[in-house]
Every structure is written in structure tokens, then in C-alpha cells.
Amino acid sequence: MQFSRRRIFGLIIAIAVITVMAGALSFPALERHYMRQQAAQNAVPLKLAVEGLRAALERYAPLPALIAERSELTELLNDPGDQTVLAQVNEDLRQTAATVKASDVYLMDISGRTIAAATYLESGSYLGRNFNYQSYFTQALNGDLSSFSVYGTTSGERGYFYAAPVEDGERIVGVLAIKFNIAAFESIWRGADSEFMVTDRNDFVFMSSRPDWHFRAIRPLSDGTLRLIAQNLQYPIDRIDLLPMTATPLNADAQQVDIQGTPDERFVRTSQRLTDLDWTMSALSPRRPATLNALNTLLIAGLTAGLVLAALLAYLLKQAGLAEAFAKEQDAKRRLETAVTERTADLQTALADLKQTQTDLIQAGKLSALGQMSAALSHEFNQPLAAVKSYADNATAFLDRDRMSEARDNILRISKMADRMATISAHLRNFARKPQQATGPLLLNAVIHDAIAVVDVRLAAEGGAIAYNPPKTDIWINGGHVRLQQVIVNLINNALDAMEDEPDRIVRIEVEGTTLRVRDTGSGIADKQVAHIFDPFFTTKAPGKGLGLGLSISYNIVSDFGGTLSAENHPGGGAVFTVRLQPAKPIEVAAQ
Template sequence: MNRHRRRHLIILGAVAFALCLLIASFGHRYATALYLDEAAARGHNTLGLAVTALRGQLARYEKLPQLIADDPDIKLLVSNPQDREKIDEVNHFLKQVNHLLESSDIYVMLNDGVTIAASNFDQTPTFIGENFSYRPYFHDARDHGEGRFFALGTTSLKRGYYFGAPIRTETGVAGVVAFKIDLDAIESSWRGSDYEIIVTDREGIIFMSGRQDWLFTAIEPLTPDRLARTAATRRYANAQLRELPVTRSATPDGHDLLTVTDTKGARQYLALSEEMPEADWTVRVLLDTASVRVQVLTTIAALVLLVALGAMGFAVWLERRARLAERLQVQREAQEELERRVAERTADLANVNHLLQAEVAERRATERALRKTQADLVQAGKLAALGQMAAALSHEFNQPLAAARTYADNALLLIAHGRNAEAAEAIERIVSLTERMASISRHLRNFARKPNEKLGPVRLDDIIHDTLEIMGWRLKAADADFVVNLGPGPLWVKAGTVRLQQVLVNIISNAADAVEGTERRTITLAAERTGEGKVAITVRDHGPGIPAAIAGRIFDPFFTTKGVGKGLGLGLSISYNIVKDFGGTLSVEQHPEGGTIATIVLDEEPPAQSLEAAE
């Protein structure tokens, strides 16, 4: 009987071993193909985003060169290139447009390629006097109506994408406008990821990459023909071109693999590519296959372990079956062994009962751990709420504290000069500010839940007067002119006094930040009745305005365009919710003439006495 059982175990071990070999052989191939397909799907998404970003950046500027070329002053300049006054005028015009569009450079060339006006006329080096007739974007624009080219600037030594547009006069094409844009912002977003993105030209030379050590290397052999074509256009100026050590291979499923050997060692990448024919580029996403190999090995190991556990379980089952057969045989042979077997079975039941009790105890312990985890999560949520409230209080107290500090400094100076009455007045203002801060604290506390402050008629000119007391120091620091226009009669709105003042402080503070350091530092606050029982309050500045890319996010909590340490991004979010509690609306938009305009629309609510007098 033991010999028969041993033979079954040997056969079972042989079958399990054969299954493990099959899994290691065929399973490795299948798992590799599966995980490479998954990696390729992720890579195609990344590739699509990268290509979309590049196309979007190019499309943003491609029509601008022709618009500039159609400018009458540009046409007058190329018709009379010796006019120094017109050259100076066009230089300043190009510099202003270049700054406004956030491009790299704009310059004007005659038909011989000589630059006569440029946005960098006052910089060193400048393009003025340089001849760029060797660039494809120049002769393509002059001869065919449009030029596009990516290259390393021979003068600035900066990479950029060039657009060219012909300048047409009554006598025909008299010159070319060139427009250079910078793609470094897109490239910088590729760094620090678990994949590499590269962009190559038609010669296979990498000119954009998240890896700076790969720039100006070629993934194709640098044959004399390729080098000659690149040198003819001076695409990469004096940059040293070299071949990137690359070994190409392919999987049976058609996936392209690149093995790159560099200073970091040899790495294998799954390569996915997409052509950009409009720019004559090829965009590639390279995904490191190390993670795929780890996943494959983990899967194979798990399958082998599963087979081994299955074989062990089956062996245990065979062993138990054989023992049960032996017991039955013993029962048939000797009835006297019945009591002993009953005792053994009773012992087995007791063991099972013990195991069940242990399992019940383990489940109870798990339930206690789960409840503790839930309590910890609730506490973590409370701490997060307290952290957000602390950040909001810091933001809202910053301006009154600055005003109180100014009054305190003035009080010290007044006391030192014996002007005690004026010092007492400054201290009274500090006391008023501290009371205002306490009120703000109560309102910010209510901001976290449903506010319980009763709304009523508030006189707008009183609110603005108190607001300017707090904001006077900020407007003075920004050297801003503050103009108030409230119309002929007093305006009353339905609101809360302190919270409406909070809203105006936040909006005026943002306006002061916007105009600080600009040429036109005027902030205008106006209010008027709009009909249907509404009052509109507008605050307009002449700053740089709101970029379209972030216009939809300005009311999000903790979103700010200011530098580190200059704002938490809570002001507009809190103001929006306060105005909403008043039953009004708050909007912030780009003004058509430049700058930003914030509009608060509230219900008009005259005081009760005024209503009785009217009756």
C-alpha cells in the first residue's frame, strides 16, 4: 500500500514539474506579449497627448507672421529700408508684439536675407544686419508663400520653431517676416516621468527630449548625405552631432524595441512613434521595459507557485484518502477498534471546534482593527479641515495685521515726538482693526458651514470707506491710483457688513498686485443700479489680465498665479462663496481694453426708514 502511494506521488511530482516547464516557456512569451500590449496602450495615450501639445503650440502662432507682414508700417519699411525713423518705429513695434505674444523673436528681412528690423534690436547679440538667406523658412516664404523650420539659432544659440511669411507690396514680394517661438516649456513637462519622449527631424536627429544628454544625437546612422543636408541649412549651428548607441529589435507581435547604451548603462525601451508631417517631425515615446520584465517574472513565479501549491494540495488529498481507506479496512478487520476510532473522531471534532473558536477570535480582532481605522480616518478628516481653516485665517488676517503694524509704527513715532493725542487715535484704530479681525474670524468659521449671520441693508459708501482704511497701505505700496465712482446718491445693498468688506479687500488686493510695477497703475471702483432691483459693483485694473488657460480655475481653492509665499489662492474662492451666500454673483473677466474687471451683483435693499419716507 505504501509503495502504491509513493508511485502516485512520484507521478504527481513529474506532472507538476512538466507544467512548471511549460509555464516558464510558453507563459513567458504570452505574458511578455500581454504586458507589452498594455504598456503600448499607455504609451499611445502619452504619445497622443505629446503630439497634441506640440500641434497646439504651433497652431497658436502659425497665422501671426502673415498678420504682421500685412501691417502697413512693415510694408513701408521694406519699400524704403533706409528710413531710420521707420526702422526705429518698427523695432519698437516688433518688441512690443513679441512681449505680448510671449514669442522668442520677430524680425524683418529683405529679399536678400538681410535683417533690417528685429524685436531684439536693443540686445546683444541682435539679428539686425544678419543674413538668414540660407534658412529654408526664408526662401520657402519668399518663393512659396509660407515657411516653417525648426533649428538651433545661429545667433542666439537657442532652439526654436520658425514661421516665415512674405511681405507683399504693390511691386510684389519685398521681404519676409520671421517669427520664432520657444518649445522649451513643453519639453520641460516631459522630464521626471517613467517614460522618455523624443522628437526627431527627417535625418533622425533628436532635437527635443526630456533627457538633455540625448539632445543633438542621432538614432539613425549619420551618413555623409545626412550631415551634408543638415549643414546646408545650419539647422543645429555649431552643435556637435553624434550617434546615440542604439540597437533595434522587434518582438514576434510587432513591437519595436530600442536598446540604448549610455552613461547610465544599457536600457531597453518599447518605442511608439507618430509622424507630424506639417512640421516634418517624428514624435516617439520610449517606455522602459524593465517594469514589463518584472511583471512577467512575477506572473510566471505566481503561476509556478500556484501549480506547486495545487500539486501539494492534491498530494495531501491522496494521502488523506489513503489513510481513510486504511482506517475503513482496519474497522472491517477488527470491530474492537471501533471505540478507539470513535475517540479519535471526537478528538478531531474538538480540534475543529478549537480552530473555529480561533477563527471567531481572529475575526473579532479584525473588526476591532477596522473600527479603529475608521476612527483614525474621521480624525484625519478633522485635522485636514483644521489645516484648511488655519490657512484661510492666515490669508484673511494678513492685510489687517499689516495695517495694524503700520498704525503701531506711527504711534511709536508720535509718542516719541510728544504727539500723544494723535498716537491715541492710531491706537484706537489698532483696537478697531483687532475687533474687525475677530469678526472676520467668526465669519471664516461660518464659511466652513452654513453662515448664520443675518443679512440686511448695507450702505455701500461706508463699506468702501472702511475698506480703504485697511487697504491704504497696500495701495500706497503698489503706488496705485484708486478712483471711486458711486454715482449721485447713496446705494444700499443686501449683504453682511464685515463679509462684504472682506470681499472688497480681497478683490482690491488682487488688483493692487496686478498693477504693481506696471506703467498704468490705476484701479477704478464703480457702482450703479442695473435695473430689476440689482446693484453692480465693479473693480477694474490695468494689469496683465487673466490668461485664457487659467480663466476657469481662478475660483478654485488654493489656486494662485502669485509666487511662492505671496498668496494661498483662497481669496477669490472665499469671496465667491460669501457673495453666493448674499444671493448675488461674482465674476472676474478679461477687460476688452486690457486688464481685469471683477463684477459683484447684489440685490438692492434700502433701509426701512427710507421706504417709510417714500410711502
């Protein structure tokens, strides 16, 4: 079928319009897909934050019962007028609060009146105040250990209270309570890639990395709930406000939320239920990355479609031109048939050569791309694939012989090989990801502590130890908690791998200012390898034990923080990896 140039342009414009409409219609579904991916990524920092919160709460839980066993407390409760004992108890409670970093530790008699407190020297002390209306007091007075989240009616601080009975023989003579300021948790969350919030059973926000979300409910509270809050003085009833949030489910644990304000904000929310506390902790990351990913995908698809349409346009115009040329050629053929025949033959030969050259160039480009990819991946994938083939053949043979146990073992080995190839693929995705996540001030001491906790599982299983003397002062650096923890874990794991054949596998960690050093006692780094140690896909490990991406990823992470990562051999043997980070101003924590 022959097309005129006008009809060709009309056809191309119609296809382009249909393509744009299809992209616009598919954008919402594509954005939801990337939001679900973002929610899955949020689950990792959320889990770490939940575990950190739970660990801190559990650290304070046994303290009231231990402090309540002190004999001087019983002595003071039996004789409240003894000023000598009162002074001793007040000072002991003050020193205890300073030691455990509690906001207050105070003693109440059975009427609920506070007769001694760690803050006895401060103007906002609990001394003389009566707390018999608080649930933690009544529960402790009944002989039970108790806990309770509350807004401090005296100090104005948001606190978490634990209480235990003080006993004189079999008789309860008072209650010992300990309070710590929950604002300390929020300071750790600030600066992360996501915002965090903790809500109670009524969807009331009492902890958050965003101060403007404090004391706001994400759904309307009933009059009965408000009366109960006012009765227990649990939250400041005059400050309770509604956080105008509209949520749309993405899956069982994630939602897309819109928060109305100035300006409006859009987030992807991932939640985890703390059943024992009847709390819900959520991580909210901005929805902008998912939207940009969807737009980028549509842009790439649009550019691809544009190239295809351009190629189609060129082809059709060429065909139209050829048709016109052919008509002129036929007219000239009647006059100069022989000459035209020779020229036509030359033209056809030239076109054939051109098409062959284009085909060869396209094939060469494909082979070049495949060669670049296979050079890095063929060895890592060929070995597990060969193992899978071998195990599959063995499983078939065992099934033919009705040897189910051996067949099942080979099938399990095939599954492990598949997991290994999935791990390789995950490393490649991590390497390709751009390091554009937010950074901010954080405690280097805390990051090292969390990294060592992650490696403890491997140390327990394989043997080995970590020699580390924490600095006596807090060291603040600029970075991201999770990503810097990933760097330290990677350096420790590499050190353990380097000492695989050593009888005593000891990884030494040293901190000097904002510089961190990780040393092993292995064979060290060969001189010719030092210059390439941070190159992608460079590895000295045996085949199948690494892609050579870990140090390259770590190098990029540290560079993103404005720091440096270097490697050298130690004069005493082994290798030393040095992480130099940028110092940061300490974050001010609210007064206890």
C-alpha cells in the same frame, strides 16, 4: 495504486520542476502581453502631447503674415538708412516678441540680410546676418508662407521658424520671420510618467524631454543627408551622434526598445505620425512595470501551483498513512475483530463529519466572497442586463414580423447597454489600480485650462457654462498633469450633474494660492452623506448613472500628490469641493 512516501516525494518534485520550467518558458510571452497593455496606456498621454504641440505650432503660424502687413516695415525696406524708422521698427518688433512670447522677430531685405530685429539690444542679435541660404527665407521670398525647424546658428537655441513675405503693392520687398524656442515644450513634458521625443523624416531627434537625446539619430544617417543638414545649417553637424537603439515591434504603433548606454535602458515606445509636418512623436515608458507585472503573475501562478502541490502531497501522504494504518488494522482485526469494527465505525463517522465541515466552510467562503462582490455590482449590472433581455425579445418579435427598422433599433440599444457595462467595468479597473505614478512640478493654470477644454464638448451639447478667472501669476504645484486633469474634469462633471434641473447651470472655479475650489448651485450635500461622500461605491445619483467611484478615485489621486480633497455646503447654496495641493518650485525654462 499504492505509493510509498519516497515515490510520493519524487512525484511532487518532478511536477514542481515541470511547473518552474513552464513558467520560465512562458515569461517572454507574458511580458510582451503586459508591454502591449502599457503601450495602449501610453497612447492617451501621447495624444495629449501631440495635440498640445500641434496647437502651439498653429498658434504661431499666422503671426508672420499679420506682422508683415505693418506699413513701417515696407517704409524701412524701401529706405534702410532712415534711422528714425529703423528705431521704431526695432522697438515694435521687440514689444511684439514679448507679447507673443517669441524668441525673436526679425526683418530681412530681399538679399537675406537682417535689417531689424526684436533682439536689437542683445549681443547675440540677428542684425546684419544674412539668411538667404535658409529654406524658410527662399520660400517666403517666392510669396509662400513657410515653416522650418532649425538649430539656431547665432543664439545656439533650438527654434522653430515661420516666415512670410513683406509686400509693397504687388512687389515683394522683404521677409518677416518669427522664431520661438522649442525648449518650452520639453519643460512641459518633463516630470511625466513617460519620456517624449520628436523625430524628423530622417529619424533625427530634435525635441525630447531627455536633453541627452538631443541631436542624436536613432538610425545611421547617410552621407547625402548629412550634407543636406550641413548645407541648410539645420542642426549642429559637429554634435550629431547615434542613439544606439534596438527596436522590436509589439504592434503597428508600439515597440519594445533597448538603448545602449551607462546604464542600458529599456522602454516601451508608442508612436504617432504627424503627417503634415513629416514628424513622428513618441512616448517611451520604462519597461520595468511590464516586467514586474509578468513576474507578479508568474509568482501568483507559482504560489497557486505550490498550494495545489502541497494539498496533493498532504492527500497522498494521508492515503499512504491510511494504507499503513489499514494494514495494521487488518492484523489487529484477527485478534480483536469486534473492538476494531466498533472503532473503525467511529473513525469513519468522524472523517465523514470532518469532510462535511470542510465542505461547509469552503461553501461559506465562496458565498461570502460572492456576496461582497454582488453587493456592489448587482444593481449596476442588473438594470442593463434586464434592458438587454427586453430589447432582445423585442428584436425577435420585430424580426418575426419583418419590421427590420424596429429590430435594428433594438439591437443598437443592446449595443449601448453593452458599452455601458464595459464602462462600469473600466471604472472598477481604474479604482483598483495603485496610484504609484511619478509626480513633479507643473503649472496649475495649464492643468485647469486643459480640463476646461475637455468639458467644453459636454457644455456645447447639454448647455451650461464655467465661470473662471485665471490667476495673473503662474502657480506651480506638485502632481501629475494627466491625473490632476482627471480630478478637475470629474469635479466639473459632478457639479453639472448636481445642477441637472437648474435653469442656469454655472460651475464656478476659484484658485487661491495652491488651493482650487469647484462650486455648483445645486441642492447641496445632505448632512448624513458628507462623511461618506468619498467612500467607494457611495453615490447619490439615480441607478445606472454612476458606480460611486469617481470621487473616491479623485480623493486617492490628490492624496498621492500629498494634498487633500474635501467637500462642504456653500452658505449661498450648492456644494463646494476644495482641492489643496503642495506648492512646488518653478521649473527654469531656457533663455529665449
